[in-house]
Amino acid sequence: MVCMGRTFLFECNRCGYRAKVSGGADRGFHFAVQTIQCADCKELYDAVTDLRVPAAPALSRWKLKASRLDAPKTPTKPPTFQAALNRLMFPGAKRWRWLHFKALCPVAAQHRVTTWEPPGKCPKCGYFLECNAVPYRRWD
Ligand SMILES: [Zn+2]
Numbered sequence: 061m062v063c064m065g066r067t068f069l070f071e072c073n074r075c076g077y078r079a080k081v082s083g084g085a086d087r088g089f090h091f092a093v094q095t096i097q098c099a100d101c102k103e104l105y106d107a108v109t110d111l112r113v114p115a116a117p118a119l120s121r122w123k124l125k126a127s128r129l130d131a132p133k134t135p136t137k138p139p140t141f142q143a144a145l146n147r148l149m150f151p152g153a154k155r156w157r158w159l160h161f162k163a164l165c166p167v168a169a170q171h172r173v174t175t176w177e178p179p180g181k182c183p184k185c186g187y188f189l190e191c192n193a194v195p196y197r198r199w200d
């Protein structure tokens with residue numbers, strides 16, 4: 061089964077706030093997200109809650125290679141949505157495992173977050189956000 065993640069554009073008609081998030085729990089082929097509202101940032105985010113990584117042998121190869129670039133450590137905290145998108149490809153990996161994360165604010169783990177789904181309110185002003193019907197972006 062192919063399941064695609066979708067990102068929607070949510071807009072606030074009162075204050076102009078815009079967020080590009082999935083609007084709930086969504087799962088692609090390589091990672092899963094949960095839309096959260098951060099009470100400290102007053103922002104909506106797609107928090108990465110599950111990340112598919114190569115099982116042991118390929119992972120160590122990937123880590124060696126990656127350490128020369130920007131040295132990501134073994135993910136013990138969730139990557140940002142963008143980082144998860146950018147690390148989709150692990151060439152050569154045949155066996156996979158899932159890493160699970162608590163939904164956290166990507167800015168700071170200690171921020172207070174709650175899950176958010178439409179119809180949901182603007183994190184800035186409390187007005188209901190409008191959802192653009194057409195997915196802004198597809199990812200998998
Ligand atoms: Zn607003």
Ligand SMILES: [Zn+2]
Pocket residue numbers: 098099100101102165166167168171172
């Ligand atoms: Zn935050």
